[in-house]
Amino acid sequence: MSAVGTEGTPRRLRAGVVGFGWAGRQHMDAYVQHPDVELVAIAGLEDGPRRELGALYGIDAAGQFRGYQEMIADAGLDVISVATPTALHAPIAVAALDAGVHVLSEKPLAESAEKAASMVAAAHANDRVLDVSFNHRRRGDVKALKRLVDDGLLGDVYYAKAGWLRRSGIPGLGTWFTQRSLAGGGPLMDIGVHMLDMALHLMGEPRAEAVSAATYAEFGPRGRGGSSGAAQGARADGTGAYEVEDLSTAFVRLSGGATLLLEASWASYVERDQLYLVLYGSEGGAVLGSPDVWNEPQLRVLTDVHGIAAELMPLLPKDGLHAEAVDDFVAKVQQADRSGLHGDELLSRSVIVDAAYRSAEQHREVVIEPY
Ligand SMILES: NC(=O)c1ccc[n+]([C@@H]2O[C@H](COP(=O)([O-])OP(=O)(O)OC[C@H]3O[C@@H](n4cnc5c(N)ncnc54)[C@H](O)[C@@H]3O)[C@@H](O)[C@H]2O)c1
Known part of the structure; x- marks a missing residue:
């Protein structure tokens, strides 16, 4: 399809979104606000939301699938x-x-490294852009920290800790989220992958060499730990089955000797819900995440000023989140040269998550072959 309109002016890109849940709606909102994009089609199984979203975004019946x-x-x-x-x-x-x-x-790329690799292969074969909307790496604190790390303020970052822990936040107990065949895994696959993405992005995309992980399912199988806080039982038709973990912990060996400690829980006796990322570098450190307010971007940089240990609190740029992920994707599509845009870098997230689940299953460290 040509990217030039009949008048010689750039034609707006025709966009479609599959999925009417929270995530799909973020993409729809972002596309309709983008000057170079026209949201022309939506697809999803639910009749009511299809009609409502069609009306909301001005998509007639021909664009509703x-x-x-x-x-x-x-x-x-x-x-x-x-x-x-x-x-x-x-x-x-x-x-x-x-x-x-x-x-x-949407994140994660796929439920297994093999499926994720098939997506990357298709992107290469057709020379099309493949991207993932990792909205959390577009938080203001991550964007500020990325600039400081890239400018060398922390020196060599050799160790990182990252986690997203919920006290009672299993999303949709008994829905696709807790079925292995549809979700691929629990909190590591769902929210841990955001933290993994943020850590690898900030550390400059080191390659993963080995993973040692453990997973636990203490709440979900007993119908506890749902986002509503209420106990919910498995349904008689089997769709309520809880087949994934509700807490996972992983130790990842990275190229150059760096390491990453990653944890994620949908349900656990943690004192408060938290999202954090800590970097340890040869010249400085950083603590990202708010200790008091759930999920509020905050950043402290640990450094020395004239030989005195100091903490800096950088003023943060605005959060970009999904809108920025969509803007970045559109900018990639508009580039003439697509090299590096076929999703290869994103594959590492799926490779690491996959190896972590294997490690947990086999109770041993899993070596990751070059990918
Ligand atoms: N980036 C984030 O912060 C974030 C947040 C939530 C969810 N997600 C991701 O977004 C994805 C969707 O999550 P959700 O919470 O919006 O899910 P959801 O269950 O609310 O919505 C899923 C949608 O997919 C549609 N669907 C299912 N099968 C289909 C088919 N064969 N053809 C067309 N449509 C079909 C359903 O009709 C539904 O509208 C997941 O991969 C999840 O990991 C990302």
């Missing part, structure tokens, strides 16, 4: 966002890439 296959075949898309249960990311992305459509997937 139930299945993603029809949308890819009929909507004349340039770009697509995939915001469905995780096990559908790979089939939808590969179908879209094979049809010449650039893909922005």
